[in-house]
Amino acid sequence: MTRYFPKRASDFLSNINNMLSRRKNHDAQAEANLESMSEHPVKIYRQKRRTMMMRVVPGGVEVFIPHTLKANSRVVREFIKDGLVKLDGHMLPIPDEQSSTDDILVMVDDWARRVGVQPKRVQFREMRRKWGSCSSRSTVTLNTSLCWLPPHLAEYVVCHELVHLRELNHGPAFQALMSEHLPDWRERERELAQVSFSRQ
Ligand SMILES: [Zn+2]
Numbered sequence: 001m002t003r004y005f006p007k008r009a010s011d012f013l014s015n016i017n018n019m020l021s022r023r024k025n026h027d028a029q030a031e032a033n034l035e036s037m038s039e040h041p042v043k044i045y046r047q048k049r050r051t052m053m054m055r056v057v058p059g060g061v062e063v064f065i066p067h068t069l070k071a072n073s074r075v076v077r078e079f080i081k082d083g084l085v086k087l088d089g090h091m092l093p094i095p096d097e098q099s100s101t102d103d104i105l106v107m108v109d110d111w112a113r114r115v116g117v118q119p120k121r122v123q124f125r126e127m128r129r130k131w132g133s134c135s136s137r138s139t140v141t142l143n144t145s146l147c148w149l150p151p152h153l154a155e156y157v158v159c160h161e162l163v164h165l166r167e168l169n170h171g172p173a174f175q176a177l178m179s180e181h182l183p184d185w186r187e188r189e190r191e192l193a194q195v196s197f198s199r200q
Contacts, residue, residue: 042080044071052076054083057145061087099147099154107151107158108140115181117165131192132161136168149195156188 041060046067053064061084065076101124108122120138127133127143134140140161146154159182167174178185 042084044076044080046071052079054080054087056087099149099151101144101147103151104142104146104154104158107155108142108162111155111158111162111181115159115162115166115177117162119162119165131157134161134164138165140165149192153188153192153195156182156185156192159185160189 042063043060044063044065046069047064049064049066052066052069055062061080063076063080063083065071065079069076104124105122108119112119118138119134119140122140122142124142124144124146126145127141130143131146131149132140132142142157142161146157149157160178163174163177163181167177182188
């Protein structure tokens with residue numbers, strides 16, 4: 001897998017802040033205290049749950065803890081510390097430059113023309129398990145995290161979803177269209193499979 005690293009630490013942080021500012025219910029104070037512990041930004045969410053869970057998201061780590069625990073408590077800090085050691089090496093690559101959703105939409109327009117389709121609606125969502133989806137009503141939904149992918153992988157996702165507007169399943173006709181429009185699509189698909197959404 002190709003790894004992408006920010007040129008400067010400040011780029012890294014501003015990317016992270018952009019992404020994370022969209023999330024609301026995290027504990028900013030506890031996170032600030034964790035900064036010294038990890039180079040990876042950590043977001044803590046208190047939830048109605050019994051166990052603690054930690055996962056990697058593009059550009060950082062999310063931790064979910066029972067609402068009965070304080071984010072600053074020793075047990076939580078220890079959990080996160082251990083988790084970060086285990087996660088080391090599994091962090092998602094950070095692209096040098098993050099694309100905007102507008103950049104992705106330009107990509108969609110371009111590929112819609114090439115593939116010969118006209119999506120009725122294109123929307124972005126934060127999705128846990130999918131990079132994109134499309135409905136039989138020609139609505140294409142793209143994962144907001146596409147902005148974090150290297151452009152050639154985002155392009156693969158865009159092309160894949162648009163080809164679905166011509167072929168709904170992944171059968172031979174679909175594959176033939178993919179090969180026609182994006183000859184190295186299998187390679188990109190393999191590369192994308194290396195980028196996981198979460199680890200527990
Ligand atoms: Zn598909």
